[in-house]
Amino acid sequence: MRKPIEKPKSVGPATVFINARLIDPASNRDEPGGLLVKDGVIADLGAHLRRNAPEGATVVDCKGNVLAPGLIDAQVFTGEPGYEHRETLKTASHAAAAGGVTTIVVMPDTNPVIDQVALVDFIQRRARDNALVHVHTMAAMTKGLQGEEMTEIGLLKRAGAIAFSNGKSSVVNTRVMRNALSYAKDFGALVVHHTEDPYLSSGAMNSGEVASRLGLSGVSKISETIMLERDVRLVEMTGGRYHAATISCQESLDVVRHAKARKLPVSCGVSINHLTLNENDIGSYRTFFKVRPPLRREEDRAAMVQGIANGDIDIIVSSHDPQDADTKRRPFAEAADGAVGLETLLSAALRLVHSGDITLPAMLKALTINPARLLGLHSGRLAKGAIADLVLFDPGEPWVVNKDLLRSRSKNTPFDEAKMQGRVLKTVVAGETVYEYAGVERT
Amino acid sequence: MTSKSNANALKVFPRRHLLTCEGLSANEINFLLDLADRNADHIRNNGRKRQVLAGRTLINLFFESSTRTQSSFEMAGKRLSADVMNMNVATSSVTKGETLIDTAVTLNAMRPDIIVVRHHAAGAVELLSQKVDCSVINAGDGAHQHPTQALLDALTIRRAKGRVAGLTVAICGDILHSRVARSNINVLNALGARVRIIAPTTLLPSSPERLGCEVFTDMWKGIENVDIVMMLRLQRERMESSYVPSVREFFHFFGLDHEKLARAKPDALVMHPGPMNRGVEIASTIADHSRSVIRDQVEMGVAVRMAVLEALSAHLPGFSEDAP
Numbered sequence: 001m002r003k004p005i006e007k008p009k010s011v012g013p014a015t016v017f018i019n020a021r022l023i024d025p026a027s028n029r030d031e032p033g034g035l036l037v038k039d040g041v042i043a044d045l046g047a048h049l050r051r052n053a054p055e056g057a058t059v060v061d062c063k064g065n066v067l068a069p070g071l072i073d074a075q076v077f078t079g080e081p082g083y084e085h086r087e088t089l090k091t092a093s094h095a096a097a098a099g100g101v102t103t104i105v106v107m108p109d110t111n112p113v114i115d116q117v118a119l120v121d122f123i124q125r126r127a128r129d130n131a132l133v134h135v136h137t138m139a140a141m142t143k144g145l146q147g148e149e150m151t152e153i154g155l156l157k158r159a160g161a162i163a164f165s166n167g168k169s170s171v172v173n174t175r176v177m178r179n180a181l182s183y184a185k186d187f188g189a190l191v192v193h194h195t196e197d198p199y200l201s202s203g204a205m206n207s208g209e210v211a212s213r214l215g216l217s218g219v220s221k222i223s224e225t226i227m228l229e230r231d232v233r234l235v236e237m238t239g240g241r242y243h244a245a246t247i248s249c250q251e252s253l254d255v256v257r258h259a260k261a262r263k264l265p266v267s268c269g270v271s272i273n274h275l276t277l278n279e280n281d282i283g284s285y286r287t288f289f290k291v292r293p294p295l296r297r298e299e300d301r302a303a304m305v306q307g308i309a310n311g312d313i314d315i316i317v318s319s320h321d322p323q324d325a326d327t328k329r330r331p332f333a334e335a336a337d338g339a340v341g342l343e344t345l346l347s348a349a350l351r352l353v354h355s356g357d358i359t360l361p362a363m364l365k366a367l368t369i370n371p372a373r374l375l376g377l378h379s380g381r382l383a384k385g386a387i388a389d390l391v392l393f394d395p396g397e398p399w400v401v402n403k404d405l406l407r408s409r410s411k412n413t414p415f416d417e418a419k420m421q422g423r424v425l426k427t428v429v430a431g432e433t434v435y436e437y438a439g440v441e442r443t
Numbered sequence: 444m445t446s447k448s449n450a451n452a453l454k455v456f457p458r459r460h461l462l463t464c465e466g467l468s469a470n471e472i473n474f475l476l477d478l479a480d481r482n483a484d485h486i487r488n489n490g491r492k493r494q495v496l497a498g499r500t501l502i503n504l505f506f507e508s509s510t511r512t513q514s515s516f517e518m519a520g521k522r523l524s525a526d527v528m529n530m531n532v533a534t535s536s537v538t539k540g541e542t543l544i545d546t547a548v549t550l551n552a553m554r555p556d557i558i559v560v561r562h563h564a565a566g567a568v569e570l571l572s573q574k575v576d577c578s579v580i581n582a583g584d585g586a587h588q589h590p591t592q593a594l595l596d597a598l599t600i601r602r603a604k605g606r607v608a609g610l611t612v613a614i615c616g617d618i619l620h621s622r623v624a625r626s627n628i629n630v631l632n633a634l635g636a637r638v639r640i641i642a643p644t645t646l647l648p649s650s651p652e653r654l655g656c657e658v659f660t661d662m663w664k665g666i667e668n669v670d671i672v673m674m675l676r677l678q679r680e681r682m683e684s685s686y687v688p689s690v691r692e693f694f695h696f697f698g699l700d701h702e703k704l705a706r707a708k709p710d711a712l713v714m715h716p717g718p719m720n721r722g723v724e725i726a727s728t729i730a731d732h733s734r735s736v737i738r739d740q741v742e743m744g745v746a747v748r749m750a751v752l753e754a755l756s757a758h759l760p761g762f763s764e765d766a767p
Contacts, residue, residue, distance in 0.1 A: 204565075212648035213465070215565040215587030215625055220649070285566030329544050331564030333585065 005124040005160065006134075007430065014038040015431070016053045017392070020062035022046075024069060024382035025365035026372075035067060037388040040431035045382055062392055065425060068364050069380050070102025070133075070389035071346060072371040074192075074269060075245060075317035077338065079409075080126065081119075082111025087322035087409045089123070093131035095320070095342040095408040097435035100391035100424040102133050103371075103379060104320075104342070108140040109167035115140035115151045120159040132434040133427075134389070136162040136375065141180050141191060147171040150180050154187050162375050163190040165245065168292060168337075170196050170227050177231065181240030190374065192243045195227040195252070196293060204333040206279045206294040214285065216333060219294050221249040228252050232259045235266055243374060244268040246319055248293040250303035257312050267374060270304045271319035272341055276348045277301070277414060287328050287335035288414045291319070308366050309358040315374060316366040318345040322410030340408045344415045350395055350422035360395065390428040397423045452757035459758050460572050460579040461751055463588045464629035472633055476598050478750035483598075483743060486522070495753055496525035499556040504530045504546075505582070506562040511717055511741065512582050512591075516559045519748035523756075525557075543567055544574055551575040556759055557752060560584075565622075578755040586620045592716055593626035595747040597634060599740050600671060603712055608635030613666055613707075614656075615641040615697060616675030616724050619648050619686075623675060623716045628654050641665035643697065645686045662697050669707045673714040674699050677724050690723050700726045704734075712736050 018034040022045060034049025035042060036057065053059045073096065079086035089106070096104050106123060108114035114123060120137050127135030139161035143149045145168075153164060164184060170193065171177040177193075184191050200223035205211050207218025228244055232255060235242045247253060247268050259266040273291050278298045282289045289295060307313035321338025328335050341348070349367065352358050372380025379389045403416040427435035455474045485493075501520040505513050513529065520527040530550075543562070550558065557578045560568045565585030572579035583589040601607050612631050618624045618640050631638050638656040640647070651658045659665030666672060677693060687693045694700075699713065713725075713735045721727040730737060 207649045209650040209653040212650055212654060213625070215585050215622060217586075218649055284569060326542070329570075330542060331562065331567035331570055331585075333564050333566075 005121070005128050007128055011039045014043065014054065014057040015060060016049060016057040017060045017062050017067050017390075018049060018051060018053055019064060020067035020392070021064060022067055022382060023361055023364055025361050026069075026369035026381035027383065028361070029382065030361055032064075035382065035390070037428070037431050040388055042382060042384055042386050042388050044384060060426070065392055065394045066360070067390060067392050069368040069382055070391045070427060070429065071100050071367045072103040072375070072377065072380050073101045073318050073320070073342065073345065074105045074315055074371045074375060075107060075271070075319045076104040076342065077107045077109055077319075077321040079322060080110065081122070085409070086324050088130070089127050089135060090130040091407065091409040092320065092342065093127070093133045093135065095340070095406065097132045097427045097429070098407050098424065099318075099343040100346045100393055100427050101318070101342055102389035102391065102427060102429045103136065103377065104133060105136045105138050105162055105375065107138050107167055108165060109145065113140050113145050113167075114138075115143050115145070117152065117155050117159045120156055120161050124160050133429050134379070136160075138163050138165045138192060140164070141166050141184075142171060142176060145169060147173055147176060150176065150183060153180070153184050153189055157187050157189050163192050163243070165192040166194060168194055170194055170198065172198060174230065174234070178234050178238060181234055181238040181242065185238060185240040188241070190241045190243060192245050193231055194245045194292075195224050195231060195247070197223040197227050200226070205282060205290065206296045208279065208297060210279050210282065214332075221251055221296065221300070224248060224293055225251045225255060228255050232264065232266060235259070235264050236262075239265065241265045242267075246271045246274065246293060246317065247313070248274045248296050248304070249300040253303055253307050253312055260312070267314040269315040269317050270307065270313050271317050272345055272348050273319065273339055273414060274301060274304050275308065275316065276351055281414065285332040287330065287332055288339060288412050288416070290332060290335050290337050291321075291339050292337040305352055305357045308352070309362055311362075314366065315371045316349060316363075318342050320408070322408055323412045324410050328412050338412065339414045340406065340410055340412055343406055343408065344401060344413060344420070346391070346393060346424060347399075347420040347422050348415060350420070353395065354421055388428055388431040391424060392426040393422060393424045395422045397421070399423050452754050456754045456757075459755065461590050461755065462569050462572060462579065462581045464590045464593050464626045465588070467629065467633055469633050469635070472594065472597065472630060475594055475747070475750045475754060476601060478753055479594070479598050479743065479746040480602070482749040483602075483746035486746065492522045492524055494524050496520065496523040496556075496756055499525045499756065499759065501525040501527045501752070502530060502550060502555045502558045503527065504532075504550065504558055504560045506532050506560070506567075507583070509561055509583070511744070512561065515741070515744040516582060516748050518745050519752055522745065523749055523752055525752070543571060547571045547574040551577070557755060578758060580751060580755070583622055585622065586625070587622050588626050589622040590626055591744070591748050591751055592623050593630040594751070595740055595743040596627055596673065596714060596716070597630050598743045598747055599714065599736050600712070602743070603736055603739070604670065607631065610670040611637045611639065611668065612671040612673060613639040613641055613669040614673045614675065615662060615665070615699070617646045617677050617681060618642045618651065618675070619646045620678070620681075621675050625654070627673065628656055639665050639669065641697065643687060646681070662703055663706060666703055666706045669711055671712050671714060672699060672704065672707055674725050676716065676718065676720060679720075694723055698722075698724050698726065699729055701729065704729060710734075714740060716740070
């Protein structure tokens with residue numbers, strides 16, 4: 001592997017975070033303590049640092065708030081290159097930093113599509129020079145995301161592509177999918193797949209009573225499950241590492257659970273939208289709630305939450321997808337899918353903790369160590385020698401989302417005016433503070 | 444309307460727009476039907492045009508072509524002395540990529556009093572109504588709603604049968620794509636009728652029973668003892684998308700012929716929102732049969748649209764019976 005393109009590590013005086021509640025899902029740590037950062041890495045941590053600051057270190061009093069590994073978001077769409085008016089790597093990284101996200105994986109659905117070595121290089125360099133957080137590139141698994149010809153998986157991986165995906169569309173051609181899984185296996189590459197049968201998913205929202213009432217064509221759950229079941233068969237045949245990008249219903253969860261029981265290299269993710277919203281939120285054609293897969297019924301949302309609680313679902317992603325007025329202020333069926341989510345990711349996920357559905361460590365696990373392991377990253381943990389990617393947050397602080405204050409260049413949040421409980425106070429990337437809550441909303 | 448009835452309109456029908464039949468109360472519907480009844484009689488008695496909307500501007504904004512609905516609204520507006528403008532979408536900037544909202548904002552700046560909108564996308568008319576200051580009437584949005592059609596159907600039934608409550612109405616055909624069906628289910632339920640829908644499963648929406656009706660996939664059973672048979676138009680494109688295999692097969696199982704009609708009540712009425720596909724969903728001889736009230740529906744269309752325009756005009760600022 002070539003030398004990775006990354007930011008220089010910060011060197012200088014140490015910083016010590018005292019009086020924190022340290023939560024590290026990787027080591028099952030949840031205790032009062034402190035953490036020492038030096039030269040961009042975690043130099044020491046534990047209960048002994050709770051009140052004792054080493055000499056010469058800058059002291060940050062966490063006041064009992066949670067100090068956890070920075071979040072890793074494995075599915076972020078930006079507009080760079082091609083749609084910079086919606087989002088750039090820079091604006092996405094500012095949104096990420098404000099949301100406590102220290103690593104983002106950007107998707108290949110850009111213009112041009114990230115299907116060549118030079119483009120992976122471009123993303124990495126642009127990110128190094130402009131982004132506040134770590135940025136990794138998910139490369140296209142087929143040329144132009146057309147689902148017909150495999151990309152140069154080996155060379156792309158060597159250039160730094162962290163995984164391979166067909167973006168927002170499924171590879172319908174079974175032979176191409178089989179070959180991609182087989183070929184990727186030789187390079188130890190991970191295939192991340194959006195599972196939706198295009199013939200069954202041309203509708204505008206989840207199939208059911210609400211769609212019938214609104215006169216919108218429906219997308220049934222089977223469009224997702226049928227593609228997922230096919231993929232699991234191909235994984236069984238090829239042995240390739242496979243991750244279902246975002247599942248949305250109980251039936252898909254059953255397929256994944258069954259595959260895992262058979263020891264297949266299969267994992268899955270869920271978007272924060274499908275954990276916290278359901279189809280009723282669409283109300284009368286609110287296009288900010290139009291996402292892919294579509295928001296499902298409340299039973300399905302509850303099943304997704306259960307999946308996180310018991311570990312059947314591996315990771316939570318924001319599925320951050322900036323869309324502007326041009327694509328969203330349209331009749332529902334014609335509006336684009338997608339919602340921004342980086343800045344609200346942690347606060348929205350905390351809803352599930354406050355409602356008692358999942359524990360804080362279980363929730364953080366799906367946002368830190370699990371995506372780190374999936375993607376082969378060394379971050380996502382609080383450990384001596386690990387990179388100092390950290391988030392400090394107050395899990396109880398109430399606030400109200402105002403879309404106009406979002407750092408993302410696009411304001412299509414489904415959480416506008418939503419009441420949240422829990423907010424990010426400080427985000428640290430490789431020892432550098434990239435976000436600090438000033439106590440009042442910026443204007 | 445006199446100023447007294449104007450105040451009454453505001454009280455009974457306190458809406459600025461007519462976008463959907465969902466949530467309309469029996470009171471509101473009957474208020475509109477009573478108004479429409481009077482309009483229908485007025486027209487039948489060769490009454491001259493009324494001055495209710497004199498000096499008011501009505502825009503017919505049709506993104507989807509429709510000869511009958513558009514001319515019906517135009518006629519209704521003119522019978523109330525409104526200045527009617529038909530927006531020809533084919534020559535407008537809509538085809539130049541302007542968004543629906545841009546069009547709405549542009550039209551709004553011209554300060555019309557009422558806009559009648561038809562659009563091919565569900566929810567589009569409501570979206571447009573959020574961006575304008577005038578009253579908006581939904582003349583059909585995708586597969587969602589077509590309120591004036593359901594009202595004119597209810598009026599046709601009420602005039603022919605003397606009531607709506609307690610009647611059994613079968614709506615038959617392409618329910619999945621039909622705004623007429625959805626609107627009618629709402630209005631008929633509100634007025635106390637029993638609604639059945641009849642279609643092959645491929646032309647039914649999911650969870651159809653939740654819409655407030657009894658579901659049949661066998662027309663011979665569904666049509667038994669009904670008071671009203673309401674047929675829907677089947678678009679020929681549906682054959683290409685594998686909803687039904689052929690016209691012949693569809694007509695055999697779901698077309699209205701004399702044999703199937705014989706299973707309905709002897710005095711059952713036949714309705715169709717038009718335009719009809721003779722020989723696809725309805726036998727030609729039935730369309731012209733004495734039990735068919737299809738022509739009455741067209742007549743009631745103008746009367747109902749006048750009533751809706753009247754009711755909404757009560758909300759226009761500076762309303763008065765006479766022109767300023």
